[in-house]
Amino acid sequence: DAGVIQSPRHEVTEMGQEVTLRCKPISGHDYLFWYRQTMMRGLELLIYFNNNVPIDDSGMPEDRFSAKMPNASFSTLKIQPSEPRDSAVYFCASSSGGRNQPQHFGDGTRLSIL
């Protein structure tokens, strides 16, 4: 079975550029989560969707961040404009059901903003 697929695996871009991260969840999963991981702040939940609808975006740091889930098999996280402090590893995870269910993580996108 294919797991959660994220692309790109690595992204290096200059400050001010738009960055788009992509995620394909596991087929049949109805929850999708976006996380950011840094040494300083650990693993932070940015936003999550249920049945393609954003449920909680309280972790999105600023208006520069936006996320969409146009269908059950695809989600994007966009940063515009990007800043050096956005450098981190961004993970997407999906689950079947919400509470009391394990989450399945992709291998992340390592983002470096110069």
Place this chain on the structure above:
Amino acid sequence: SQQGEEDPQALSIQEGENATMNCSYKTSINNLQWYRQNSGRGLVHLILIRSNEREKHSGRLRVTLDTSKKSSSLLITASRAADTASYFCATDNTDKLIFGTGTRLQVFP
């Protein structure tokens, strides 16, 4: 703020030894989960323990939960070099998971 705090932050042991990691959390929970993260990879779910359970086993893993103390422990028995990774506890908050700070485990051959 993060819900869970793992202790110790780092742990180094020899192959064959047992490794124990602890997690403390702040609010009431429905369940607590443990995840492993190998370097450069995503998190992998290990085990879930519900609030009405006190202990759970899965292979070489043993998890305990004490809701009165708001704490959990993960024991890995007969550790192997392949167990080298970071381990995170996560507690549920509605449909969200709040992850702890993690324990970095190094197992030397």
